[in-house]
Amino acid sequence: MKRRLECGHRGKGSYCHRCENEHRENERQVAREAATELQQRLAKKEKQAIKQAIRSVAEVDPIDLSALDHVVSLQAKARAIIQAILNGVCYRRFRGKRLLCAAHGDVISVPVGDHYRLLFGANPVRPLKLIHHETYNNLLHSDRLRSMHRHGTVSGR
Incomplete structure (x- = not known):
C-alpha cells in the first residue's frame, strides 16, 4: 500500500x-x-x-609587428622574412621589389600575406616598417616615402 x-x-x-x-x-x-x-x-x-x-618574442623584433597580433602565423612569417633578409637572402626570393620610382629607389617592399608589406631600406638593408597594403598604396603616391629612408620610419598609420 x-x-x-x-x-x-x-x-x-x-x-x-x-x-x-x-x-x-x-x-x-x-x-x-x-x-x-x-x-x-x-x-x-x-x-x-x-x-x-608572444610579448617576449616581440621585444627582440627589430621593428614593430603589433599590426599582426591578430594573425600569429603572419607575424611568424614576417619575423622569418626579416631574419632571412638580414642574413643575406635576396629579397626577390620573397617576391620583394625595389620601388620603381627614382625618388623611392632605396626602398624595398616585401609582401607578407595578402594585406601587409614589409619595407626595407636598401643601402644598407634594414627593416623600416610593417604596413597595411592600403597604407602602402597611399604611401607610394606621396612624398612621405622619401623621408622614410632618411629617418628610418614611416609617418602615417
Whole structure:
C-alpha cells in the first residue's frame, strides 16, 4: 500500500526515488559546472602564457609587428622574412621589389600575406616598417616615402 513520504510524494518504498534521482542529477550538474569552470580557468591561464611568450618574442623584433597580433602565423612569417633578409637572402626570393620610382629607389617592399608589406631600406638593408597594403598604396603616391629612408620610419598609420 502506498503511503505519503517525507517529501510529500506517495510511494511504497522507504525513500522517495523521484527525489533521490533529482538529488543525484543536481550533484552531477554541480560537478559538471565545477569541471567546466576549472577548464575555463586553465584555458585562460594557457592563453595568458601564450600572450606572454608572444610579448617576449616581440621585444627582440627589430621593428614593430603589433599590426599582426591578430594573425600569429603572419607575424611568424614576417619575423622569418626579416631574419632571412638580414642574413643575406635576396629579397626577390620573397617576391620583394625595389620601388620603381627614382625618388623611392632605396626602398624595398616585401609582401607578407595578402594585406601587409614589409619595407626595407636598401643601402644598407634594414627593416623600416610593417604596413597595411592600403597604407602602402597611399604611401607610394606621396612624398612621405622619401623621408622614410632618411629617418628610418614611416609617418602615417
